Amino acid sequence: MELYEGSGGTEGVTLLDTGxxxxxxxHLGNMxxxxxxxxxxxxxxxxxxxxxxxxxxxxxxxxxxxxxxxNPEVEIRDATDVFEMRVREVTDDTERxxxxxxxxxxxxxxxxxxxxxxxxxxVFLAQPR
Numbered sequence: 001m002e003l004y005e006g007s008g009g010t011e012g013v014t015l016l017d018t019g020x021x022x023x024x025x026x027h028l029g030n031m032x033x034x035x036x037x038x039x040x041x042x043x044x045x046x047x048x049x050x051x052x053x054x055x056x057x058x059x060x061x062x063x064x065x066x067x068x069x070x071n072p073e074v075e076i077r078d079a080t081d082v083f084e085m086r087v088r089e090v091t092d093d094t095e096r097x098x099x100x101x102x103x104x105x106x107x108x109x110x111x112x113x114x115x116x117x118x119x120x121x122x123v124f125l126a127q128p129r
Contacts, residue, residue, distance in 0.1 A: 001037055009080040015039055020107055023049060024077040025126075030070035038064050042078060043099075043106045048127040049076055050099045051087065052107075057116030065122050076126055085126040096123050 003012030004024060015022040021042040029036050043050040053065040068074070072087045090096045100123060104110045114121050 001039055004039070005077065009077055009082075013079050015041060018107075021079075025051065025064070026075040026077070027064065027067050027073075028071040030067045036064065036067060038062075041103070041107045043103045044078075045099065045102050045125070048085070048125050049078070050103050051124040051126060052100075052103050052110055053122035053124070054110055054113040057113035057121075059117055059119065061119070061122060065124075068124055073129070074126060084129050086129050087124045087126045090123045090125050099123050099125060 001012075001024060004022075013021055022039045023042045024037055024039055026035060026037050028034065040051055043052070051068070053061050055062040068087050069089060074085050074087055076083045076085050090099055100110070103123070110121075
């Protein structure tokens with residue numbers, strides 16, 4: 001993340017060894033109110049981004065899921081672009097399935113992660129404020 005942000009989004013824009021593009025989501029901690037930053041897979045849909053709380057199929061949600069539920073105002077850096085956005089958790093099954101499919105097309109391991117866990121992986125949609 002230091003390289004990503006330090007370069008203004010011109011370097012370090014892929015996630016680890018996957019070579020897949022990622023975004024940085026800046027948000028507030030739900031208990032501390034402290035600024036938190038997480039890299040997530042880049043899943044662009046229309047004017048927004050899908051945020052998938054997969055945590056590699058672990059049995060628990062990543063902490064950022066609870067942060068976004070409590071504080072939906074976020075900043076998203078997508079390479080050199082930075083957007084002020086608001087997230088909402090997608091609970092409608094039809095909408096969630098469409099966003100899940102877009103996410104799995106961008107990053108196929110999401111389907112493996114869902115198969116590994118009994119929890120329904122949270123899906124959020126970030127849209128311009």
